[in-house]
Amino acid sequence: MGNKKILTIGFSLADDQTEYCEFDSDTSLLDWDIILFQPDIIDYIRRRQSNFEGKPCLSDDESFKLKAQSEHWRREIKAAVDHGKLVLVFLSELTPLSIATGKKEFSGTGRNQKVTRIVTDYDNYQSIPLDLKPINSKGKEIKLSAKNSEYISSYWQEFSSVSSYKVIVDSKLRTCLLTKHGDKTVGTIYRPEHSNGALICLPDIDFYPDSFFIGEEDEENEGDWNSEAKQFASRMIKAIISMDKSLRSFGEVTPEPEWVKDTKYRLKQEKVASQKLLKIEEKIEIVQAEKETIIDEVKDLGKxxxxxxxxxxxxxxxxxxxxxxxxxxxxxxxxxxxxxxxxxxxxxxxxxxxxxxxxxxxxxxxxxxxxxxxxxxxxxxxxxxxxxxxxxxxxxxxxxxxxxxxxxxxxxxxxxxxxxxxxxxxxxxxxxxxxxxxxxxxxxxxxxxxxxxxxxxxxVNFPDVPQEAVIEDEQSKSKKT
Known part of the structure; x- marks a missing residue:
């Protein structure tokens, strides 16, 4: 049990066996055996530039950061599952917002010229490599599904009382948890055919209740984890390691032997597909190099x-x-x-x-x-x-x-x-x-x-900044995707 490397993203546990990283991190998930992920983008919401159609609207810079970060986690989670890792996603509340597309429209001329920034819809679930189609809906009445729940049954017995669903998902994936009334999906399991890995989506948990922290009665240690938090973390770690073991005992995939990779065993269509993939990867490398150059430029300008x-x-x-x-x-x-x-x-x-x-x-x-x-x-x-x-x-x-x-x-x-x-x-x-x-x-x-x-x-009282000749309208009703 102690050999499992566990990483939490978006929340932390009161246990030295796990490590924590923020949502805004470039950490690779291939270094870990088990990953616990919560798609929490509250920091981006706090830094919003304005509101658009009742939703937070991010600046160009923050839009770029959120989209790049979400794409990073999509790639990393998929790669982790493909390489045999267990990824647990705690389905937090759906957070819709608007982000910049990088496109602008111009109208008028001279001092009357108006610049309209084009925005598009986005949300925190873009960081998950599954088409969950989440809809905000809250409740605590949850049951195990008749099928596919054997992997999580022991975990659910331990943590059902502190779990609550924040979204229901419209997904064709295997369902493991349902609402007690209406049989709406609130938990899913994805297992690739070619890997021992799994991506399991579970109802959310409040990982920071007030009862987990030392109060003001102990000024020296106020705000630190208390014994209740440490006991909770210990139970969580045991449950997910048991879940990982259970997943591997059901139909473990045998790694492909080296001799099977000989070209004489490859299908003709497989060879054609591999050549197409190679060309695509070459294009991706060029685009990635261009992207990294622009990222460095943006960081330099942002200093x-x-x-x-x-x-x-x-x-x-x-x-x-x-x-x-x-x-x-x-x-x-x-x-x-x-x-x-x-x-x-x-x-x-x-x-x-x-x-x-x-x-x-x-x-x-x-x-x-x-x-x-x-x-x-x-x-x-x-x-x-x-x-x-x-x-x-x-x-x-x-x-x-x-x-x-x-x-x-x-x-x-x-x-x-x-x-x-x-x-x-x-x-x-x-x-x-x-x-x-x-x-x-x-x-x-x-x-x-x-x-x-x-x-x-x-x-020093600097002279007032001159009035800009061109006023950018962040609140325009014009919107394109």
Whole structure:
């Protein structure tokens, strides 16, 4: 039992025998013997850009990520089952939403031009390689089907009391669980003829009930798993390992011997089909290489968003990129004795910056001391004739939504900045202007932004971003698939 490698996706168990990965992961399932999967995309719903026809509507970037991630799990789950693995899918609630197709329609001209983004329907069940046709329907009255339930009978006896169906499925697959009234399918089993693997879809379970966690009465361990959660996890592991053993005892498939693979045993149609498959795979390799190039490009372009939530080196690199976009010549300085996060200059002047990110606090005066030392050390260099303008880049309360964050700099920091003529840049403010200038060349506006940093004492108030000439309508009623 201890030799089975078990992975959970979308939820975790309170047991060291299992490992957990998020839905947004590129993990290969071939490294595991048993996979427990829950198609939960709540994080995407939270990050939705808008609503369309009453459903969450994702941005272009989030649409691309969700579709790519769903395709990843479809491939991985199918490959795992084909290679003899057991995959259990817990059928969570169907989550319909709209995603971008990458297509746009244009109407009007000049300042009256309107851009309509074309969206299409999507849902969390796109990550499962079965045509389940799920329909939202909730209940707890469930029974074993007369056929195909022998594989899950012991599991169901153990967990039927905590299971509930969130969807009914209209599927031609083998049914293992039905509603007690109406005989609607709420559990299915898929077993490929050529493999010992299985894909079993089961009613959902709440894996995070309040009773599984240590409460506020134990402040030191509050929120940790308690003994009830650990006992539940132990029972779950035993049940699924028993299920895996039961599946393998019923009609185990014999692996094809090497000698059978000799070409003299191959059918003529099989050879033709194999040649077609080879050509298709060559095309897929070309498309995959193109896709990976574009993925890298998207990730590189997306690094500018680190100004909104990052700290440390990722924040520093995003600041340098933003300063380049604004029109500064930028670099980092490290001669073994002195190290500066950012040295940047333009025809308007020369500046030295320090960066600081805080999880749940405002930016304080600590970095101002370091910044003052950097200015003096820089001035001691032979090639420098006058002190650089000090700039403190701060990303305070970095994990909170921008519009919910308090004042980014403490009063002490603001007061000290006034004394030292330091400019204070809130990095989400820097993101807004860098985003505009990345999308549209505007030398006049870029100059205003550089001067704002150079002349400001205290928090920098950048000039308002010019009104876009083209307004993209995210809420258009026009929709195509």
């Amino acid at each position: 500018l968003r680190n100004l909104l939530f990052e700290k440390g080196k990722p924040l520093e690199y995003a600041i340098l990129e933003a300063l380049k976009i604004i029109g500064f010549k930028v670099s980092q300085f490290d001669d073994g004795e002195s190290e500066f996060d950012a040295v940047f200059e333009s025809k308007e002047g020369r500046l030295i910056g320090e960066a600081e990110g805080k999880d749940n606090k405002a930016i304080n005066i600590d970095k101002l001391r370091q910044l003052a030392m950097n200015i003096h050390e820089d001035l001691e260099r032979d090639e420098v004739n006058e002190p650089a303008k000090p700039v403190l880049f701060g990303n305070s309360y970095r994990l909170q939504p921008i519009d919910e964050r308090p004042e980014p700099f403490t009063m002490k920091c603001i007061s000290a900045a006034a004394t030292s003529s330091t400019a204070l840049v809130f990095t989400p403010d820097l993101f807004c202007i860098a985003k505009y200038l990345k999308d549209k060349r505007d030398a006049k506006y870029a100059t205003k932004c550089r001067k704002a940093i150079l002349t400001s004492i205290g928090r």
